[in-house]
Amino acid sequence: MFQYEKRLQFPVKICKPDAKSAQIIISQFGGPDGELAASMRYFSQKFATPYREVAGLLNDIATEELNHLEMVGAIVYQLTKDLSMDEIKAAGFDKYYVDHTVGLWPQAAGGIPFNACEFQSKGDIITDLHEDMAAEQKARTTYDNILRLLDNPDVIAPIRFLRQREIVHFQRFGEALRMTQDKLDAKNFYAFNPGFDCKPNTCK
Template sequence: MVYKLTKDLTAEQMKAAGLGAHYVGHGKALYYENAAGETFRMPIQAKGDPIADLYEDIAAEEKARATYQWIINVSDDPLINDSLGYLREREIIHSQRFREAVELIKEDQASKKVF
């Protein structure tokens, strides 16, 4: 989506849209940065504990869902909003599946093991 929205912009249009620094550093290439222009470092969050790791995954899905909703709230492009709506719903499903996995693991840990 970012590519489609910026592919035909001139350097001056990029600058006017507040993307001048991005353009100088990366042209029109996709480059992972947050809204303040800070590069994403994307660390992988893992503790080796399945419940802790799944809760981390749930948090990530919920943050993504919220971000998609906030973008929809400020966008007036129905095609972009439709795509973002799909992505938002996908995050909800992922979060639900991770929550189900947590419950399955808790049940398994609570069951008596006989060897």
């Protein structure tokens, strides 16, 4: 279960609206390598994960990704509130505005809606952890791309924080893969699904 705490993981306080930056950053809200996909990926994968400690890590990182989703939402919200109609038109924000006004909607920067096909839950912990490590790197690359396009320090600070967390999560998933492999036959890391073809801790 979850309990809400009324604060962000890292403060977001942006004074200057900037619809152009918002249209880029929204990709980390509902885009292919965004925080919604990240959270739902790990949250979905945890259930059929055969090793309790690895499942626990998936749950803890899924929870942190929800915090990140809220931070990205706060960034986009604060960048788009108090825009004039001229600013909306000048920034090319009119195409988003016509469908959502300045409400948050999970989409990629190019307008493609959020879709569960952006992640997998394969029911094989080796497969899933490889996907998770790739996902963290893809999100890190996206934040790198975003940072090259930004100039407002109020926006850069939380985005840099989020980028750094991708690196930490990648490290932890790498350790979880190692913990999983330690339970398998060292000569046979990839040949079977440890959660399906044999009971946990009994694979030879």
